[in-house]
Amino acid sequence: MSEPKSKPKIQKEAVPMPKQDPKERIHNFNEVALGYTEEQAVREAERCLQCPKPQCVKGCPVEIDIPAFIKFIRERKFQEAIRKIREKNSLPAICGRVCPQETQCQQHCVIGKAGDPVAIGRLERFVADWELQKGFEIPERPPPTGKKVAVIGGGPAGLTAAADLAKLGHEVVIFEALHLAGGVLMYGIPEFRLPKRIVQAEVDYVKKLGVEVRTNRLIGRTHTIPELLKEGFDAVFIGTGAGLPRFLGLPGENLGGIYTANEFLIRVNLMKSYAFPEYDTPIKIGKKVTVIGGGNVAMDAARSALRLGAEQVCIVYRRSRKEMPARQEEIENAEEEGILCKFLANPKRFIGDENGWVKAMECICMELGPPDESGRRRPVPIEGSEFTMETDTVIIAIGRTPNPIIQRTTQGLEVTRWGTIVIDEDGKTSLEGVYAGGDIVTGEATVISAMGAGKKAAKAIHQYLMKA
Amino acid sequence: MNKIVAKKDLAPNIKLIEVRSPEIAEKAKPGQFVILRVDEKGERFPLTLVDWDRQKGTITLIFLEVGVSTKKLGTLQVQDEILDIVGPLGIPSEIRHYGKVCIIGGGVGTASAYPIIRALKTAGNRVVSIVGARTAQLLILEDEIRKFSDEFYVSTDDGTKGHEGFVTDVLNELIQKGYDFDVVYAIGPAVMMRAVAEVTRPHRIKTIVSLNPIMVDGMGMCGACRVTVGGKTRFACVDGPEFDAHQVDFGELIKRQRMFLAEEKLALQLWENRGCSCHE
Numbered sequence: 001m002s003e004p005k006s007k008p009k010i011q012k013e014a015v016p017m018p019k020q021d022p023k024e025r026i027h028n029f030n031e032v033a034l035g036y037t038e039e040q041a042v043r044e045a046e047r048c049l050q051c052p053k054p055q056c057v058k059g060c061p062v063e064i065d066i067p068a069f070i071k072f073i074r075e076r077k078f079q080e081a082i083r084k085i086r087e088k089n090s091l092p093a094i095c096g097r098v099c100p101q102e103t104q105c106q107q108h109c110v111i112g113k114a115g116d117p118v119a120i121g122r123l124e125r126f127v128a129d130w131e132l133q134k135g136f137e138i139p140e141r142p143p144p145t146g147k148k149v150a151v152i153g154g155g156p157a158g159l160t161a162a163a164d165l166a167k168l169g170h171e172v173v174i175f176e177a178l179h180l181a182g183g184v185l186m187y188g189i190p191e192f193r194l195p196k197r198i199v200q201a202e203v204d205y206v207k208k209l210g211v212e213v214r215t216n217r218l219i220g221r222t223h224t225i226p227e228l229l230k231e232g233f234d235a236v237f238i239g240t241g242a243g244l245p246r247f248l249g250l251p252g253e254n255l256g257g258i259y260t261a262n263e264f265l266i267r268v269n270l271m272k273s274y275a276f277p278e279y280d281t282p283i284k285i286g287k288k289v290t291v292i293g294g295g296n297v298a299m300d301a302a303r304s305a306l307r308l309g310a311e312q313v314c315i316v317y318r319r320s321r322k323e324m325p326a327r328q329e330e331i332e333n334a335e336e337e338g339i340l341c342k343f344l345a346n347p348k349r350f351i352g353d354e355n356g357w358v359k360a361m362e363c364i365c366m367e368l369g370p371p372d373e374s375g376r377r378r379p380v381p382i383e384g385s386e387f388t389m390e391t392d393t394v395i396i397a398i399g400r401t402p403n404p405i406i407q408r409t410t411q412g413l414e415v416t417r418w419g420t421i422v423i424d425e426d427g428k429t430s431l432e433g434v435y436a437g438g439d440i441v442t443g444e445a446t447v448i449s450a451m452g453a454g455k456k457a458a459k460a461i462h463q464y465l466m467k468a
Numbered sequence: 469m470n471k472i473v474a475k476k477d478l479a480p481n482i483k484l485i486e487v488r489s490p491e492i493a494e495k496a497k498p499g500q501f502v503i504l505r506v507d508e509k510g511e512r513f514p515l516t517l518v519d520w521d522r523q524k525g526t527i528t529l530i531f532l533e534v535g536v537s538t539k540k541l542g543t544l545q546v547q548d549e550i551l552d553i554v555g556p557l558g559i560p561s562e563i564r565h566y567g568k569v570c571i572i573g574g575g576v577g578t579a580s581a582y583p584i585i586r587a588l589k590t591a592g593n594r595v596v597s598i599v600g601a602r603t604a605q606l607l608i609l610e611d612e613i614r615k616f617s618d619e620f621y622v623s624t625d626d627g628t629k630g631h632e633g634f635v636t637d638v639l640n641e642l643i644q645k646g647y648d649f650d651v652v653y654a655i656g657p658a659v660m661m662r663a664v665a666e667v668t669r670p671h672r673i674k675t676i677v678s679l680n681p682i683m684v685d686g687m688g689m690c691g692a693c694r695v696t697v698g699g700k701t702r703f704a705c706v707d708g709p710e711f712d713a714h715q716v717d718f719g720e721l722i723k724r725q726r727m728f729l730a731e732e733k734l735a736l737q738l739w740e741n742r743g744c745s746c747h748e
Contacts, residue, residue, distance in 0.1 A: 177687055179505055179512075179552040187689070216554035218687055222491055243689040247701060254694055254701065254720055256727045263690035271511065271684070277738050280511040280536050281684070282731030356723030403688065405706070 012115030015044040017122055022336045026306050029191040029274050032333060033097070038076075041126040045073040047111065048118045055108035056120060061452030062160075064088045066105055066120055073123055082131045085124060086139075090163035090209075091156065091202045091451065093132060094185060096125025097194050099448045100327050132201050138208045142169040147465040150175060150233040151211075152219045152406065155183020156447045157239030157438030159206050160454030161461070165237075166209040168462050173233075174211060177218040178270065183241055185447065187270040188262075190300050192307070193330075196269070220405035225413075225434060235433045235461045238421060239454060242400040242439035248292070252350030253396075256357040257286060261293070261301045261397035268304050286392030287311040290361060292347060293397035294324035299331065301395045302339045310393070313339050318346040318366050318379040344368070346379065348386065350394065362388050400444045418443060427457030428464075435461055470550040473526055478608045479601075481533040482576055483542050484518075490525030492517075492555045498583040499561030499678065499710055502527070503686035505552040506540045513537045514683045514705075516580035517556055530579035530608065535732050536739045557686050558709050561676075563587040567650040570596045570642070572635050572664055573613070574656020575606065580678055581655045582609050588653075589616040596647065597621070598638045600656070604629035636663045649673050654713065658722045665713035675713035679704045681724055696720050 018034040019025075025032050036044065048070040056066045064085055072081035085092045101107075101121035109117030131137075147170045151162045154176035162172045180186050182199040207213060217223065225236055245260035247253055264283070267273040271281035289310040291302040294317035302313045315334070317324060320343045324331060335341075344366045351360040365385035368377035402419045414422040414430035420443055421436040423429055429436050437453030439445055474486040492502060496517045503512050519528035533542045544550065561584050569588050573581030578599050589595045597617040601607045602625045614620045621638045622630030631638050639652070652675045654664035661677040668675040681693040681704050688706035695704055696717035702708065 177554065178685065179554070187685075216552050217491070218554055218557065221556055222495060222554070245689070245691045247691075254696060254724065256723060260691040263684060263692045266684055266690050272509075276731065277735045279509045280540075280735060282728045282735065284728060284731060356720070405687065 010047055010049070010111060010115075011043075014047070014116035014119040014122075015040045017119070022338070025192065026337050029304075029307055031195050032192050035129055036122055036126045038126075038130075041073055041123055042076060044119050044123060045070045048074070049110055051110055055110060056105040056118075059104040059106070059108040061104070061448050062088045062455055064105075064124075069127065070118065070120070070123055073127060078127050078130045079137065081127045083137070085127065088455075089451070090160055090206055092124050093128035093198045094156070094194065094202055095448055095451070096121050096123075096128050097198070098185075098189060100446060102328065104448065132198070136205050136208060138205075139167065141210055142167070144171065145169040145465065147171065147234045148173070148232055149235045149237065149461060149465070150228045151237045151239065152225075153177075153183060153239040153241055153438075153440075154181030154203070154213060154215075155239060155241050155438065155450065156185065157241070157440075157450035157454035157457075158183070158237065159203065160451040161237045161239060161435075161437065161458045162211045162454075163206045163209050164455055164458035165461060166206075166211045168458075170462070170465065172211045174206075174213045175217040175219050175223070176213060176215045179215050180270070181213050181215065183239075184243070187243075187266045188297065188300070190265065190269055190304050191274070192303070193300065218405065220409035225406065225410045225431070229433060234465055235435065237454070237457055237461060238406055238429070238434065238436040238440055239438045239450065240403045240406055240440045241450070242444040243403045244401045245396070246399045246401055248347060248396060248398065250347060250349050252352055252358065255350050255352040256355070257284070257392055258350060258358050258394040258396065261291075261297045261395050262400065264301055264395050265297070265304065268308070274304070274308060283308060284393070285310050288391045289313045289393040289395065290389070290391040291315045291395045291397055293317065293399070294319065294326060295397065295399070296326045296330055297400075298395075298397035299326045299334045299339075301397050303334055303337060305393070305395065306337055306339065314342055314389075314391075315339060316342045316345050316347065316361075316363065318344065319368065319376060320344055323368075323376045342389075344379065345387075346381065351388070357392070358394055359390065359392060360388050361391050361394060362386055400439075402440050402443065406440075426460035426463075427453065428460060433464065470553050472544055472546050472548050472550070475544075475546050478530065479606045481542075482530065482606065482608055483533065484528060484530045485541075485544070486526045486528050487550060487553065488525055489527050489553055492553065493520040493522050493525050493527050496520040496527060496556045497560035498563060498587040500556035500558045501686075501709065502529070502553050502555030503557060503683065504529075504537075504541070504550055506537060506544070507551055510540060510551065511537045512552075512684055512686065514557070514680075514686055516583075516678070518579045518582055530576065532576040536735045539736070539739065554686070557705060559707070561587065561653075561710060563591050565592045567593065568596070568648065569593045569651050569653065570598065570639065570647070570649045571653040572598045572600070572639060572656070572660075573609075574600045574635055574654075574660040575602070576608070577656030577660070577678075577680075578608050578613070581653065582613055584653055584655075585613055586616045589618075594618050596642065596649070598623065598635045600624065600635035600638075600660070602626065634663065635660065636667050639664065640667050643667070643671055643673075651676065652713075653677075658718055658725065661713060661716075662718035665716070665718070669714055676710050677713040677716060678709045679711060679716065679721060680709070681721055682727065695724075
């Protein structure tokens with residue numbers, strides 16, 4: 001690449017991210033995006049204008065001082081760069097990979113108006129990976145406050161709240177229902193997008209801050225919130241997420257070969273059934289896989305199915321490409337890998353064979369009507385446009401709803417009719433000393449917004465504890 | 469954590485283990501289950517809580533070695549630890565004074581019936597227990613169940629003990645004789661539970677079954693355990709495992725239980741021929 005020698009001009013294009021070749025990567029579960037090299041990172045960092053009034057920070061739910069960490073990268077002071085990020089964010093290797101930066105920090109980037117915005121996410125990932133390779137620098141622990149906080153759920157919201165509270169000197173215990181902490185980062189997002197060793201490394205960082213993680217504890221069953229409060233916890237944070245699958249409610253939905261995206265992804269990611277029979281949890285994948293839905297989970301499921309050896313993977317989405325809620329980058333990755341899309345179609349019923357296994361799906365064509373409450377144009381079925389497509393594996397990826405166990409087992413906890421927990425602006429629930437945040441409050445959203453909520457609640461819990 | 473403190477062979481391929489797990493023992497109720505993972509590469513799979521001792525902080529599990537996971541579990545010895553156990557899961561049985569109850573256990577399902585028998589007897593019910601197995605050798609917990617039963621019947625498919633035939637024959641006969649049960653519980657293979665449901669349906673006897681579909685997380689997340697009950701999709705892990713037998717779509721349950729049969733067979737074959745790498 002030739003660069004002007006006299007006056008350094010800002011490159012309009014971001015330094016591209018090296019990726020695994022699509023032809024290769026559809027046969028493995030290794031990470032697709034390979035990360036910047038030091039040189040690439042420094043070159044990208046040089047594109048940052050170091051605005052005196054940075055707009056990017058406004059787009060960051062956890063308010064990372066973005067220009068400051070980028071400046072350190074430019075100066076090759078990577079330790080300082082990661083330290084700057086970690087002031088606000090305890091999970092940078094995760095955020096650098098899965099945050100939708102294009103609608104957050106990068107959307108506000110000034111040079112984004114004339115060309116590509118600075119690739120903030122890739123830079124965050126670069127320094128986080130640099131740190132993982134080198135080993136964590138654990139901040140000094142403040143004197144203990146003598147206060148004890150129970151964090152329910154070891155996902156993005158819980159890990160963030162726990163880390164922030166530990167940094168303030170509180171004793172924190174995370175209660176995780178599954179056998180590993182990480183929540184959706186472990187069971188939902190596939191290895192090729194977010195390697196599980198990265199998630200566990202970040203969990204280790206949180207543990208090194210002094211947080212205790214107790215796995216295999218389903219709060220509501222193993223213990224209840226009133227019991228935790230009685231047994232010596234001074235406050236509770238609920239971050240139990242939106243882990244329940246939504247169904248279409250169509251005939252034949254319980255046929256063999258029809259998975260919820262959750263089941264499919266839990267098997268593949270958390271239980272590593274892509275390595276079956278080395279790992280014991282099986283997954284059965286047919287030749288013609290259909291994924292229903294248009295979000296990131298649908299992309300993850302489709303791309304996983306392809307890697308498991310499906311001959312053809314088709315996403316069926318009831319709106320058009322433009323309305324797909326998935327990240328642009330993920331749609332592009334999926335298309336590059338040869339995933340097919342059938343837009344403006346919706347399933348009507350599933351047809352089974354004599355063994356109770358799905359063999360076909362009847363769909364109806366849709367057209368877009370006027371916008372609905374979500375602002376997207378509402379899909380309307382076109383009468384008489386039914387068609388049947390052959391399929392032997394179906395993955396339903398049409399969204400997730402809040403986990404209900406806490407709500408069912410905690411008297412006095414105010415809940416909406418959608419099952420989400422009601423909080424005030426500080427994250428406090430209707431119960432004294434009990435706070436909540438993340439998908440359990442908002443319904444299914446992003447990793448970073450859950451982290452933002454965890455952070456906010458941690459601040460409020462700290463104030464509550466220090467006042468008491 | 470999760471240390472095995474006692475182990476017993478109850479019948480060929482049926483084992484009992486007592487595991488130290490104070491938090492679960494503290495909360496366990498009849499009808500509930502746990503999810504286990506034996507080792508790093510292991511599956512998550514459910515087992516019913518058969519017994520618990522809150523003082524000692526232990527739980528008792530009984531399992532039939534059928535696949536890789538249960539065989540792996542069977543290789544663990546006293547002092548060994550089980551990697552992961554979570555629970556108690558599921559909605560507990562509704563234990564109250566019904567009056568006259570009949571509880572039927574088939575095969576290893578007898579182990580799941582036992583805590584319910586115990587609790588219903590303690591709650592003052594008149595308890596009639598029917599225990600069935602393929603053959604006499606495979607009968608389990610006879611003495612324990614007899615202790616909590618007002619009447620106790622055995623049936624074996626081959627007639628090696630008790631009635632020759634099925635548990636439903638015994639149930640049918642009792643009903644014909646005029647036993648008017650207020651509730652019937654049936655826990656065993658899906659085909660047995662379906663057969664029981666068909667016996668009690670014409671008599672409109674309230675019948676409860678504990679379903680055993682495939683589960684992964686066991687806490688309502690994956691939907692692998694979904695069953696159709698009264699035309700609605702329910703999750704056995706969080707809405708059950710007990711349901712009204714007359715409302716359950718057993719045909720669907722049986723098909724769904726067989727979803728991974730080929731894979732399960734393959735995994736078992738590989739495990740059994742795993743060579744000498746695991747020998748100590």
